[in-house]
Amino acid sequence: MLKVNEIYKSIQGESSFVGLPCVFVRLTGCHLRCTWCDTAYAFHEGEDMTVEEVVKKVRGLGPRLFELTGGEPLLQEDAFPLVERLLKLHDTVLVETSGAVDVACLDKQAVKIMDIKCPASGMSDKMIWENLNYLTPRDEIKFVIQNRSDFDWACRVIEEHDLLKKSPILFSPVFGQLNPQELAEWILKENLNVRMQLQIHKYIWSVEVRGV
Ligand code: SF4
Known part of the structure; x- marks a missing residue:
């Protein structure tokens, strides 16, 4: 059984798939509390559904791109069989995860x-660093940056873990808290080979509208 916060169709808003029509399933619950979290409504609200009920609702929505998100979707055991089922229905299945849940059992496709999680999120110490071992060039690593200290920390982490060799890297300013222009200038000045989004x-x- 899954607890599902919302199922909807929208434009993919971040990652390298940005701009493409996409079906989203947002699962309920998260064990983290990032200071800038924009989906706190998904911490508790949701409806119980079986994997097959979710698949039925998703089927026919249209887009060939699918994203499983949350909350933290991988906290729910049935998220894993759901991903396997959806891989049969969609060309591409994206899974947004916090980095603080073991991803070893997630289907490699x-x-x-x-x-x-950068320090300003308040959740850096919750990271499971072993998860980096399961990343491939098809996956993406995302840093949400709130201020210059987050930016410097992210640069150090990239270097220490040689992340540019693992997967494409995304830098995202915390919406409404860091001016995108500032982040763009830092990236250019440091000659960082990351994708700003x-x-x-x-x-x-x-910003207030759900289901988009
Ligand atoms: S991991 Fe995601 S859903 Fe959980 S608190 Fe952080 S931003 Fe919110």
């Missing part, structure tokens, strides 16, 4: 978009 769904729709 799924594209992991894994956060590395904005959460475009928040520019297309209001």
Whole structure:
């Protein structure tokens, strides 16, 4: 059984798949509490559904791109069989995960978009660093940056773990808290080979609107 917060179709707003139509399933629950979390509504609210009920609802929505998100979707045991089922229905299955849950059992065909929590999130000490061993060039590593100390910390982590050789790296400013222009200038000045991204769904729709 799964606890599902929402199922909807939208434009993929972040990652290298940005801009593409995508079906989203947001699972309920998260064991972290990032200071800048924008999906706190998914901590508790949700409806119980079986894997097959989710698949039935998702089937026919249209887009060939699918994303499993949360909350932290991998806290729920049935998230793993759900991903396996969805891989049969979609060309690409993205899984957004916090980096603080073991990803070893996740189907390797799924594209992991894994956060590395910077200090300003308040959750850096919850990271499971062994997860880096399961990343491939198909996966993506995401740093959400709130300030210059986060940026410097992220640069150190990239270097210490040789992350540029593992997977593409995404840098995202905390929406409304770090000016994107500032982040862009830091990246250019440091000659960092990372992809800067904005959460475009928040520019297309209001920040307050759910299901986008
Ligand atoms: S991991 Fe994601 S859902 Fe959980 S608190 Fe952090 S931002 Fe929110």
